[in-house]
Amino acid sequence: MRLDPYLGDVTGISSLMVDESRTIARLLSKKLSDHQWTEAIEEQNLIQKGSIQTARRQARCIRYRLKDLPKNYLEVIENGTAKETKQLLLFALLHHSTLAFDFFNYAVVQPQSVFKTEMPKHIWDSFLNQQYNENISQLADSTLIKIRKNLIASFVEAGYVENTKSLKYLNVFVEPIVHQLGDELGRSDILTLMSGRV
Structure with a gap:
């Protein structure tokens, strides 16, 4: 694919x-x-x-x-705790989509670094205005809305945001298995973001 x-x-x-x-x-x-x-x-x-x-x-x-x-992480996704599985799936999302990585940083990590307690309502529009990418500019508005909903829903499901209505940030302890995967794949940048550091 x-x-x-x-x-x-x-x-x-x-x-x-x-x-x-x-x-x-x-x-x-x-x-x-x-x-x-x-x-x-x-x-x-x-x-x-x-x-x-x-x-x-x-x-x-x-x-x-x-x-x-690697296979051992697939087995954790299949059989691990809900928290382990969701965090590994978020890691996989951030690993394979630079857009998801950039938006997670912009919408979840950076606001908390300046002590905001909830995601600003129009942060997606602000993100698009600042994060120009040729491929994004070619997408229909309906597709952009779908992407926003999908990404925020993923952040909620992984436990970083309370729900899609309140958009309140939650404190997250990153599971050891996720740190292990990040080290193995050389993605300390993802671990940094998932741990809440800019």
């Missing part, structure tokens, strides 16, 4: 999709053949979607998001 390296898969799936990601992590651990993968996703409908097209698209996006993770 070839995706824009700046956007990543932020338009393909909503939030972290924990249940579906657990299933995809299990399938990736098995190193299925293309035929076995198609059978699992399209015929057995293991991620339980209403249409083959939706199942195929979401499975492809989650697979892309998890593709760099």
Whole structure:
């Protein structure tokens, strides 16, 4: 799957999709053949979607998001605690989408560094005005709205924001397994942000 390296898969799936990601992590651990993968996703409908097209698209996006993770981390996503799984999935999102990384920094980390307690309501528009990217400028307004909703929902699901209405920031303890993954993949920059440091 070839995706824009700046956007990543932020338009393909909503939030972290924990249940579906657990299933995809299990399938990736098995190193299925293309035929076995198609059978699992399209015929057995293991991620339980209403249409083959939706199942195929979401499975492809989650697979892309998890593709760099060694098998032992896939096993944690499948069988770990809710907090471990969600933080690993957020790490994977930030790893594969520079847009997600930049917006997490801009909308979650930086405001807290100046003692804000909740995400400013119009921070997405402010982000787009300051973070010019040719690929973003070509997207339709409806797509940009979808990306904003998907990213903020992901930050909520990972425990960094209370909910999509209050947008209150929450304190997060980053799980040791996430630090281990960051060290292994050489992504101390992600660990810095997830730990709340600018």
